[in-house]
Amino acid sequence: MDKTLSDYLDQVDRRLRPLPAGERADIILEIRSEILELEAAGAAPEEILSRLGEARGLAAAYLGDTISKKPSFSLSRLGAVAAFWGLAGLGGMLVLPFTSVLAVSLLVSGALIPAAGLAKFLASLAGIDLPFIMFQIGGYMAPPATAFKLSVVAGALLLLAGQGLWRLTVRLVRLIGQQHRRLTDQ
């Protein structure tokens, strides 16, 4: 076999790497068989190459498992695009700002509330009442010492919620990144 042709086969083979080894070998043998048959019939290497098309396109046709003649469009790619926009579109435009902003707000509140509770408690020890800091649940107004304890508990809960939401945000971003990479690789 002509060297340009065996190089071409190598290229196709390399691009088929995502497929199982057995399947890959079978595909290459079949293309090889056609190349040898065309050579035996007297076809020039350039002729054979133009028949088979670019190595990239031929491999992509197998990978995309598509009968569409246009390698730029295939169902699997459409699925990947839909999956990506489903995530980046909704996730990027609605979910991500929501989760990230809420996560940050929860984290800030989680830190502020115990600080306020501590301020109120310390002020009350010094005999000063800070009227702008209150710990109120329904009709119940907690006295400064209890308010401080309650504010620590409430702050811890908010910090936990904020942290969870932040992790979710990071995971979403990572997921969108992966989808995007998968899409641009095709």
Place this chain on the structure above:
Amino acid sequence: MNIDDWRSQIKRGTLEFSILLMISQGPCYGYEIISRLERRPILAAKESTVYPLLRRLLGEGYLTSSWQESSQGLPPRKYYAVTERGMDYLAAMSGEWESLLEAINEIKEGTQHG
């Protein structure tokens, strides 16, 4: 007028049918199928279309394949044959094809339906 676009749509929709029909008349190998399709411009399809399509039909159980030695120092060829399941599929496609032709003819002749 974009007749090429329409033609490629028809080709895409009927290639599977044409290939199964061809193989059902006797086992064929890939290049043989491609070169027989090439003789009819409306059906002509490239390697990058036919080979993956054959793989898909294999995967769906409509075809089987076997490597066979060939004479005159040529490399072995991968022959395809239609399975029983493939024959059922082909019969269903033939039925649809007939009713499509019938419907088109009725429209052409202006026959009222029903």
